[in-house]
Amino acid sequence: QVHLVQSGTEVKKPGASVKISCKASGYTFPNYGIHWVRQAPGQRLEWMGWINGGDGGTKYSPKFHDRITLTTDTSASTAYMELNGLRSEDTALYYCQTYDYGDSGGRAFDLWGRGTMVTVSS
Amino acid sequence: DVLMTQSPLSLPVTLGQPASISCRSNESLVHHDGRTYLNWFHQRPGQSPRRLIYKVSNRDSGIPDRFSGSGSGTDFTLKISGVEAEDLGIYYCMQGTHWPTTFGQGTKVEIK
Numbered sequence: 380q381v382h383l384v385q386s387g388t389e390v391k392k393p394g395a396s397v398k399i400s401c402k403a404s405g406y407t408f409p410n411y412g413i414h415w416v417r418q419a420p421g422q423r424l425e426w427m428g429w430i431n432g433g434d435g436g437t438k439y440s441p442k443f444h445d446r447i448t449l450t451t452d453t454s455a456s457t458a459y460m461e462l463n464g465l466r467s468e469d470t471a472l473y474y475c476q477t478y479d480y481g482d483s484g485g486r487a488f489d490l491w492g493r494g495t496m497v498t499v500s501s
Numbered sequence: 502d503v504l505m506t507q508s509p510l511s512l513p514v515t516l517g518q519p520a521s522i523s524c525r526s527n528e529s530l531v532h533h534d535g536r537t538y539l540n541w542f543h544q545r546p547g548q549s550p551r552r553l554i555y556k557v558s559n560r561d562s563g564i565p566d567r568f569s570g571s572g573s574g575t576d577f578t579l580k581i582s583g584v585e586a587e588d589l590g591i592y593y594c595m596q597g598t599h600w601p602t603t604f605g606q607g608t609k610v611e612i613k
Binding site: 474 | 502536538542549550551552555556559561562593595600601602603604605606607
């Protein structure tokens with residue numbers, strides 16, 4: 380069965396960094412990208428960036444491009460999201476997601492982690 | 502960024518009755534490859550979002566056929582032919598045509 384398992388809750392002070400992991404299982408990790416999406420309390424879902432599970436290529440939302448770093452460890456089928464310069468507005472539930480539309484002949488699918496809560500507070 | 506606007510934001514429903522959610526974008530969502538990357542997600546309280554519909558009208562595996570998606574260009578609709586209790590929660594539209602991906606603000610479907 381396919382899963383994305385995320386690391387646990389984080390509490391950080393303003394200005395600190397956080398690094399969240401997302402371990403994939405049940406599918407061939409290099410074949411699909413990992414997206415990172417966050418959800419602040421009462422706010423809409425917000426796409427942060429994407430990393431290619433195979434070659435590590437990235438695309439970042441302009442809103443986060445100067446503070447976010449996405450990486451992978453393909454040997455561990457794990458993706459990481461690091462966010463620097465944390466502020467109170469970064470308090471949110473952070474999700475990793477992978478999906479495919481099936482355009483290349485495979486089955487369409489959509490898979491989310493359960494989310495990692497990050498609280499930024501002094 | 503492409504702005505996605507959903508309506509209504511709150512949708513009181515009677516179980517068994519149909520429901521409809523609108524999603525509009527401020528730019529056409531037709532990609533230069535000819536496809537339209539408009540998806541619908543459902544999120545129950547305390548759970549991760551789950552994709553229901555991809556590329557306007559394709560139901561994901563395991564999604565009941567009471568859910569249907571339609572639309573084109575900038576105007577899209579999600580319909581539930583008869584709402585069941587498990588359908589309550591928040592629905593989001595999402596566009597993946599233009600970078601960065603953006604989501605609607607969500608429509609909360611609740612019991613009337």
